[in-house]
Amino acid sequence: MMASCARRPCRPRLPERRLSWRVVGILLVAPVLLLSLNSDACGEPPKFETMKLKGKPKKxxxxxxKIYYECLPGRxxxxxxxxxxxxxxxWxxxxxxxxxxxxxxxxxxHGEVVAPNKTFSFDHEAHFYCDEGYYLVxxxxxxxxxRGNDVYWSDNPPQCKRSDEFSLVGDSKLICVGNNKWSSDPPQCKGFLYFxxxxxxxxxxxxxxxxxxxRExxxxxxxxxxxxxxxxxxxxxxPVFCGGRNTWEPEMPTCIKGFKPTHPTKPPVSKYPGYPEPNESALFEELEELDAGIIAVIILTLLVGLGVLCTCLYRCLQRKKG
Structure with missing residues (x-):
């Protein structure tokens, strides 16, 4: 070994580098400093349904x-x-x-306008009803x-015209369905003078x-x-309407104590004979509520079934362990 060193100069051995404790301390303290700096600030701006942030958000x-928002279209x-x-x-x-x-x-x-949603903002409807003695056109x-940032009505508002002294009671349009038979009985004219x-x-x-x-x-x-x-x-x-037999059709609804209706079970009033055409009066879908007692029975049945299933699983596990 001494001879080889004499022929070729040996490189001096460098001292081993060791990670300085100062560097380790800096690495440990840096996250704490960053957290303390960030804790003295606000996070990302909140999001809203009717407006959006101007510009690109920061962390x-x-x-x-300060930050500034702008309204979404139509607001x-x-x-x-x-x-x-x-x-x-x-914030x-x-x-x-x-x-x-x-x-x-x-x-x-000669009529009234109803806002079912209590407002005429976009996506909401306006319903029209004429006074007695008038019909809707x-x-x-x-x-x-x-549309874009503008709002507009889907059609021109209707008008209420004075009715004639006679009213057509029944279907205004009949169809021959075969075998010398019409789709319904012929209508009648009823009014204030002769009928x-x-x-x-x-x-x-x-x-x-x-x-x-x-009305009166x-x-x-x-x-x-x-x-x-x-x-x-x-x-x-x-709604219900006054039919040709001096009765409300379909029959008057009732108010029942409990939850709101959840699903339709009856046909709309437009299916009844003599109900005004869609362009003459309201067409509404009816809803009826699933009975609260039925809901309770369904929930109780599910809970009992879940309990039985858990008990069976537990017994099977106990048998395997045994």
Whole structure:
């Protein structure tokens, strides 16, 4: 070994490098410093249903830093669309600042306009009803639509025209179905002078009230709309109309204490003979609620079945262990 070193100069051996404790300390302290810095800031801005953040969001914001929002299409500002990072590292204010735009308010001479959703904002409907002695010309239901950032009605509002002294009671259109037979009996003309006048009694709903169609007298094809008092749900047809036999058709609904309806079980009132055409009066789908007792029985049955299944599994496991 000494001889080989004499022929070729040996490189001096470098001292072993060891990781400095200072470097280790810096690596351990750095995450803590980063966390402390980030804890003195606000996180990502909140998201809303009616507005969006202007610009690209950051992961952290300094105390006092402001952010700005803008309304989504079809919405207008009702509050300031700005928020800032507070000293407690939260955003203020945190609330929706935009609301849906509404279509022009509607009025109907010799009739009334009903907003089922209490507003005429886009995606909501307007329903029209004429006073007694008038009939509707035009669409009975129109919708407030959204196009880009503008709202508009799906059709022109209808008008209420004075009815003739006679009313056509029955189907206005008959079809020959074969074997010398028509699709229904021929209609009749009933009015105020020569034939018996069609009149229905004032509709009274126990635990409910009229919300549309209130008047002193109710003649042929007069339509009324109901709602139940809080804690009750409507069971039956809604609306109902004054039929040619001086009765409400379909039969008057009832208000039952319990939950709201969940599924339809009866045909809509438009299926009944003599109901006005879609362009003359309202077409509504009826809903009836699944009985609360049936729901309780279903839930109890499921729980019992689950308990039996768990017991069987437990016994099988015990037998395998044995």
């Amino acid at each position: 952290y914001y300094e105390v006092g830093e 207008i500002t009702v509050f300031p669309v700005m928020a800032y990072c507070e000293q407690n590292h939260s 203020f204010p945190l609330q929706e600042a935009c609301m849906k735009k509404e279509c022009d308010w509607l009025a109907l001479q 035009g669409q009975q239901v129109i919708v407030c639509n959204l 018996s006048v069609v009149r229905c009694e004032h509709p009274v709903l126990v635990n409910g009230r009229l919300v549309s169609g209130v 007298t109710y003649s042929y094809q007069a339509v009324v709309l109901f709602e139940c008092l809080p804690g009750f749900y409507l069971n039956g047809s809604n």
